[in-house]
Amino acid sequence: MALSRVPSILMKLARLLYVALIVAAVVVVVFSVWDRPRNLISICGFLFFLFILLICSAHPTKVSWRPVIGGLALQFFFAALILKWEVGQAVFQFLGDQVQTFLSFTNTGTKFVFGEKYTDHPFAMVVLLVIVFFSCAISVLYYVGAMQVVISKIAWVMRVSLGTSAPESLCAAGNIFIGQTEAPIMIRPFLALMTKSELHAVMTGGFATIAGGVLAAYISFGVSAEHLLCASVMNAPCALAVSKLLYPETETSKLSKASDLNKEEKKERNFLEAAAAGASSSIKLVANIAANLIAFLAMLEFVNAVLSWFGSFVGFPEFSFQLICSYVLMPLAYLMGVEWADCGIVGELIGIKSFLNEFLAYGELSTYLDNRKHCTGRMLAVQSEIIATYALCGFANLSSIGIQLGALGPMAPSRKGDLAQIVLRALLGGIVTSKTV
Helix, strand or coil: HHHHHHHHHHHHHHHHHHHHHHHHHHHHHHHCCCCCCCCCHHHHHHHHHHHHHHHHCCCCCHHHHHHHHHHHHHHHCCCCCCCCCCCHHHHHHHHHHHHHHHHCCCCHHHHHHHHHHHHHCCHHHHHHHHHHHHHHHHHHHHHHHHHHHHHHHHHHHHHHHCCCHHHHHHHHCCCCCCCCCHHHHHHHHHHHCCHHHHHHHHHHHHHHHHHHHHHHHHCCCCCCCCHHHHHHHHHHHHHHHHHHHHCCCCCCCCCCHHHHHCCCCCCCCCHHHHHHHHHHHHHHHHHHHHHHHHHHHHHHHHHHHHHHHHHHHCCCCCCCCHHHHHHHCCCHHHHHHCCCHHHHHHHHHHHHHHCCCCCHHHHHHHHHHHHHCCCCCCCHHHHHHHHHHHCCCCCCCCCHHHHHHHHHHHHHHHHHHHHHHHHHHHHHHHHHHHCCC
16 A cells, blocks of 8 residues: 555655755846846846747647656756855856866876876867877776766656656766767667657767767866856756757657666776776877867868958958958847857857857867966956857857767667768757857
């Protein structure tokens, strides 16, 4: 008799949590506007993005509003917990400082291998090699089971509050810590059984978040560790909400319960093997980042040379890709709450991130951060720097389309057609997610 009442009790708890999240979100919005009336612009921008998503929805009349409202409310709750509450701020500031200290140990190994003058090549020898150490650490945490515990608890919160299925919730939680190609591995046996809406949620979550390894690299750029960690946490529930708005569930899920998922067995036999495997697996990622940066920077320079050549015919040789982005995306930056004087630069950064990749965009942002540190050159307002940090957080760019299709296709060969059909809508979801944080 007592056991039969468990589902109803859990349902009541879920509803209570759902209502509590909505109330918390409303309180955050009210106090945010009360303290800073200019935040009304950001709220209008937020509503504008939701309207665009609804217009682009695959089934706008079949949207289930529980995961949408629940996901956005959970995002606002995390924002209040991390950004508005002094204890939350202190905790994330502490975590950010500890992460930076932990990553600095990479320099010992780098100095031993490449010598004292390794800092002469700061990007290759400092920024990229941080990924090797961080990947090693993540692999060890997986081996001891710490990562699985954290991810499963976060997934449970999202599943209960949003009503999303077990695999998409688990993958969304995994995306906080690991990348767009690694997170789906946790649910690989179930990809072929998932509905199109669930697959769309998996892809959107991948586009909307960043991997732990590259997060470490961005911190090495000088970007705030506190805000990067916060963005990673907030993007996960928001990505689920955006996904369910863009591609509502119209099928019956075969994997709605957590018990439907089996735990993956450990491949490594001991601690040292796990550490070595993590370091080795980072080689492909580091090489991929380096190769992409060389190719994209060269392509950007070529495009700018062509645009400058055309511009010279009308007496405007300064015509460039960055200039186009700065003017076209200025309204978008303004709707996000950026100071109008900084909208051109932030629009340029968003354009670089969306059409090229986020690594280049964060590299450009680090220039403005250095300018503030040394009081030289053009600087952004502190608020604009923070908004840019959140807006650039995610893998949502054109090159990631090939990465996701190339990774998910072999995991679920029978769903390649469905994946190709929904990938562009998922990319849109990933782009919008980071703009609504």
